[in-house]
Amino acid sequence: MRRPAALALLFLAFAGLPAMAVSAAELRALQLVQGEAGTRAVLELDGTVDYKVFTLANPDRLVLDLSGSRLAGGFRAPSPNGVVTGVRTGKPAEGDLRVVLDLAEGVKPRSRVEREGGKARLVVDLMDGEAVARSAPARTVEDVIGSGERELVIAIDAGHGGKDPGAVGPSGKYEKHITLAMARELARQIDADPGMKAFLVRDGDVFIPLQQRYHKAREAQADLFISIHADAAHNRAAAGASVYVLSLRGASSEAARWLADQENASDLVGGVELDARDKNLAAVLLDLSQNATMRVSDDVAAQVLASLKGVGKAHKQNVERANFVVLRSPDVPSMLVETGFISNPGEEAKLSDPKYRERMASAIVDGVRGYFSLQAPPGTWYAARQGQFGGSRQHIVSRGETLSQIAARHGVPMATIRQANRLKDDTVRIGERLTIPVAAQVASAPE
Ligand SMILES: [Zn+2]
16 A cells, blocks of 8 residues: 555566466476576576475475466476476466476575567576575565565664764763664664565764654655664663554554544545545544554564563563654554663773674564565565464474574574564573474475
8 A cells, every 4th residue: 555556566467467468478498507696597588477486395396387378389388407406397287388497405495587579588596505595685676576575674764863863881982873773783684584685764964853854764665664873871781672662652652643633534535535434434544553653663673672682681571561752653654762871881882893893783683584484565575485384383482492503493584583582682491392483394295
């Protein structure tokens, strides 16, 4: 609903193509090449098609379903190469084409469409564990539109700036500089995730009023807003990170203000002009939107806090509620992260260290990823992969086992396990039964 109309139309047109296509697209060639990013499958098509890529286990396979497609006359399957041990084709439904790549091991597929005139090339990188670690994933807008999956937009708000330095540390470090450095590192890591992209609300030493900050995030159609700060207290010993969401009082006073503004109210109902009678409708819509937004804010914030506890001690054990102006978007889930106390000499030094900021940012991104890998908005890259977490298995914690070992063993992000088991931190107890969301084992899928 918050996407621009042009983009929405493009998605529709794209999704509608296969069913309406007069002549089916033909798969002319399939090549397997070995490269830096593992094995790459390149499919040459004579037109654009809607496609699905998924993996199956036991035995490991990668399946490509191409709607409204068929094999061109004279098509020849390539010989095995790299991780691919065999190539088969079939028809999952009349008019559709399925290509199955038998694999020597499980892979993480990453696909994109390249267009050239009327032709299309579907490129699928089959990355093994090593390749995943090596690759610096760079997805372009074109890639995302090509696969009909948008990236989640994460707005990052570096607190303070310009004439407002924020708090000042004992050795003279300014909060505004630390928050900007942290925000940029966060953006770098978010942009490296294939399903997310960052929007920096402030990318320079400039002053931006608080209301403008969340307005900018709404304009950027953010799925999540994260405001970055560094705490200060008279007590120099105060230490640790905290995570805040908007308090109910803050939300209801903001609701009153929103409804008082005609333009805001009509924005909520998709730009339709409201007359006086419709004010009730606007109130109901705003209420629904705010409830949903606050629920998501709570859940993501809990994930982020749990994740931050893995980096250092938390100042507060639970997500806090406060009436922060910057968190008042009625329809963008928002949180504020106090990354540590700049007033504490030890934490001032840590927050000024790029290596430490990298770890903090990585913990924040891990929490965000953990949330969205289970509950992503429809139409997003993450939503398209939610099926991968469709199944689950049980794991009973044995002596000496840590959450990170368990996560590594099952090949699942720590945050995903935390979220599935509502863990408040990374502590697990011997004998504890954990639910491990795993890739769906669709052994019975038709081929
Ligand atoms: Zn601050």
